Amino acid sequence: MWLGESAALGRVSTICLRISKHSLNIWPHISTVRKALYEKLMMIIFMNSSDSEEEACNERTSLISADSPPAASYQDGLQAPEAAETQTYRKRRTGGSCSPSDADGGNSDSGIPVREIAVDDKEEELTLKYGAKHVIMLFVPVTLCMVVVVATIKSVRFYTEKNGQLIYTPFSEDTPSVGQRLLNSVLNTIIMISVIIVMTVFLVVLYKYRCYKFIHGWLILSSLMLLFLFTYIYLGEVLKTYNVAMDYLTLFFVIWNFGAVGMICIHWKGPLHLQQAYLIMISALMALVFIKYLPEWSAWVILGAISIYDLIAVLCPRGPLRMLVETAQERNEPIFPALIYSSAMVWTVGMAKQDAASRSLTQQTWDSAEDVREIHDNSAYVESEISEARSPAPTHPTTSLLEDLEEEERGVKLGLGDFIFYSVLVGKAAATASGDWNTTLACFVAILIGLCLTLLLLAVFKKALPALPISITFGLVFYFSTDNLVRPFMDTLASHQLYI
Amino acid sequence: MTLAVFFGCSFIAFGPALGLCLFSVVREPLRVIILVAGKAIEGLVALSEDGCSPISIQQMAYVAGLGFGLMSGAFSMINLLADALGPGTVGIHGDSQLYFLTSAFMTMVMIFLHTFWGILFFHGCETQRWWEMVAVIFTHLIVSGLTFWNPLYLGSLIPSYLLMFATAAWAYVLSGGCTQNLLRSLQGQQSETSPQPGS
Numbered sequence: 001m002w003l004g005e006s007a008a009l010g011r012v013s014t015i016c017l018r019i020s021k022h023s024l025n026i027w028p029h030i031s032t033v034r035k036a037l038y039e040k041l042m043m044i045i046f047m048n049s050s051d052s053e054e055e056a057c058n059e060r061t062s063l064i065s066a067d068s069p070p071a072a073s074y075q076d077g078l079q080a081p082e083a084a085e086t087q088t089y090r091k092r093r094t095g096g097s098c099s100p101s102d103a104d105g106g107n108s109d110s111g112i113p114v115r116e117i118a119v120d121d122k123e124e125e126l127t128l129k130y131g132a133k134h135v136i137m138l139f140v141p142v143t144l145c146m147v148v149v150v151a152t153i154k155s156v157r158f159y160t161e162k163n164g165q166l167i168y169t170p171f172s173e174d175t176p177s178v179g180q181r182l183l184n185s186v187l188n189t190i191i192m193i194s195v196i197i198v199m200t201v202f203l204v205v206l207y208k209y210r211c212y213k214f215i216h217g218w219l220i221l222s223s224l225m226l227l228f229l230f231t232y233i234y235l236g237e238v239l240k241t242y243n244v245a246m247d248y249l250t251l252f253f254v255i256w257n258f259g260a261v262g263m264i265c266i267h268w269k270g271p272l273h274l275q276q277a278y279l280i281m282i283s284a285l286m287a288l289v290f291i292k293y294l295p296e297w298s299a300w301v302i303l304g305a306i307s308i309y310d311l312i313a314v315l316c317p318r319g320p321l322r323m324l325v326e327t328a329q330e331r332n333e334p335i336f337p338a339l340i341y342s343s344a345m346v347w348t349v350g351m352a353k354q355d356a357a358s359r360s361l362t363q364q365t366w367d368s369a370e371d372v373r374e375i376h377d378n379s380a381y382v383e384s385e386i387s388e389a390r391s392p393a394p395t396h397p398t399t400s401l402l403e404d405l406e407e408e409e410r411g412v413k414l415g416l417g418d419f420i421f422y423s424v425l426v427g428k429a430a431a432t433a434s435g436d437w438n439t440t441l442a443c444f445v446a447i448l449i450g451l452c453l454t455l456l457l458l459a460v461f462k463k464a465l466p467a468l469p470i471s472i473t474f475g476l477v478f479y480f481s482t483d484n485l486v487r488p489f490m491d492t493l494a495s496h497q498l499y500i
Numbered sequence: 501m502t503l504a505v506f507f508g509c510s511f512i513a514f515g516p517a518l519g520l521c522l523f524s525v526v527r528e529p530l531r532v533i534i535l536v537a538g539k540a541i542e543g544l545v546a547l548s549e550d551g552c553s554p555i556s557i558q559q560m561a562y563v564a565g566l567g568f569g570l571m572s573g574a575f576s577m578i579n580l581l582a583d584a585l586g587p588g589t590v591g592i593h594g595d596s597q598l599y600f601l602t603s604a605f606m607t608m609v610m611i612f613l614h615t616f617w618g619i620l621f622f623h624g625c626e627t628q629r630w631w632e633m634v635a636v637i638f639t640h641l642i643v644s645g646l647t648f649w650n651p652l653y654l655g656s657l658i659p660s661y662l663l664m665f666a667t668a669a670w671a672y673v674l675s676g677g678c679t680q681n682l683l684r685s686l687q688g689q690q691s692e693t694s695p696q697p698g699s
Contacts, residue, residue, distance in 0.1 A: 136532055448536050486575075497602070497650040
């Protein structure tokens with residue numbers, strides 16, 4: 001069962017950057033328009049309106065989300081009126097183009113293509129500005145997950161001891177010849193990938209035929225196992241390593257609370273940061289299990305094979321993950337929160353039509369369940385973020401400007417499988433590399449660079465992309481080259497205290 | 501070796517650089533990306549549609565240099581720091597007992613040098629002054645060559661620091677600073693004209 005969960009986790013490894021949902025819905029309609037046309041149209045249509053954007057365009061204004069104008073006004077009070085003007089103008093356009101897609105997913109209006117194109121030009125302009133912020137929003141959790149895994153690997157010896165293998169990798173690597181070992185690792189990989197494919201296809205089939213209860217049950221059982229059993233083992237090993245005694249009563253209390261709150265946060269509602277923290281924890285736990293139970297060469301071959309599989313599954317038209325994402329988009333549902341890390345919250349258009357003034361600026365960030373959509377005061381989130389970073393600014397009643405905003409998911413989503421496999425790579429580098437920290441650091445930076453590039457591609461292509469291939473490729477390349485080429489060199493340099 | 505050695509050396513080596521990071525890089529996401537990914541992303545960042553780049557070329561140079569410096573420092577220092585946490589005696593076989601300390605200082609000067617070299621190199625590329633780039637490469641070779649003196653720390657550390665101050669002054673002047681602004685900022689006043697380097 002738990003591998004089912006891991007397979008599910010591993011396989012929903014897609015990034016969905018939804019800068020604005022409508023752009024994804026209407027993207028297929030204008031997929032044939034070329035970039036040059038965008039630029040021309042943009043110049044024609046927006047030449048008069050984008051005055052405010054030609055003002056002091058420093059990083060502060062550029063990286064703020066254009067959809068929450070009061071945020072821009074915090075940066076530079078002078079820009080507030082123009083920014084608001086531009087925002088409402090932009091919103092009228094986006095609102096206009098959004099209504100058909102929101103209502104029934106189809107649009108027959110002739111005026112819409114032009115507005116769609118214009119909106120997408122603006123969206124494209126915003127993507128590069130959005131891009132940096134979202135990249136950072138993902139750097140932090142990925143880094144945290146890797147730090148947890150590396151810290152555990154380096155301190156708790158349990159996770160580097162060989163204590164048998166999973167049934168999914170039945171071939172042992174304790175063979176005398178290199179060829180036999182290689183063959184065994186390739187066979188292990190084939191079996192593992194087949195299991196993952198089967199699980200993913202099963203999940204997609206269930207999702208397509210709306211067997212939500214089954215999927216929920218499966219996910220709940222898997223996260224139960226992760227949150228309770230694996231946490232218990234982890235805590236036990238950590239206590240053993242540091243030789244700390246804990247009685248069963250305290251242990252039960254701690255594990256029960258941790259697990260129960262985790263279940264609630266992941267599957268129902270909870271503060272966003274707590275949910276993110278739990279998702280990071282379960283990814284780290286899963287990665288630790290993989291690091292422990294996958295034999296060495298098999299782990300590297302599996303990492304390579306999984307990134308190829310990810311590429312195929314997300315980009316091919318009949319790929320299971322692509323079908324999953326598209327079905328979720330068609331039905332306008334978020335993909336299960338238990339499988340995806342989301343850096344921000346979801347909010348709806350229905351609620352936005354209500355009296356905006358009644359929604360006070362709250363700092364609450366409740367995450368939505370799958371079937372219940374809730375209001376989130378996104379501007380408050382952005383505000384709190386920004387006002388922490390810069391000097392305190394007076395708060396505006398921002399809700400009035402949010403009325404026309406369509407359904408939008410701000411922030412980036414990254415599948416938990418990506419977290420897991422990134423952490424497996426870095427953890428394996430930490431566990432097995434004889435060059436110790438240099439290799440780990442190199443793999444860590446390689447993965448972050450890959451993530452950067454992937455998010456950049458995401459901002460350009462605006463559809464779900466596989467997050468594994470680039471990062472894992474860089475990670476593997478850096479691991480092997482650092483371990484075999486850089487490490488001996490750095491060791492010699494360090495022994496003579498030479499600096500290059 | 502003790503935790504004191506570990507923390508002391510890591511703060512000596514990385515303290516100033518992380519301070520620079522904290523005050524000038526961390527708050528701007530774009531700079532963080534350039535710090536991590538370096539030149540790979542800078543070209544794409546410059547492709548902002550509305551005609552103005554969200555980050556100036558000088559900031560990019562500074563952040564790229566800082567990133568290179570941090571990586572080089574990390575690669576030099578991190579294994580030493582890990583060993584500093586374990587058991588052992590420094591210099592038990594007759595080597596210098598100041599090994600960790602001098603490594604930390606050397607790392608710090610290398611990080612600073614990389615930052616300034618970044619600024620100089622970018623400036624040289626921007627203004628087509630090849631001799632600036634040659635000077636950067638040449639000073640890099642000199643500093644690396646100086647480390648051959650290394651058990652003789654006077655011969656390697658002091659010239660490196662002098663070179664670092666010279667490079668710092670040069671980078672400061674190239675970024676538009678002048679002595680007036682420096683004095684003013686040291687006295688706590690605002691400078692009216694040119695920005696401070698790296699801001």
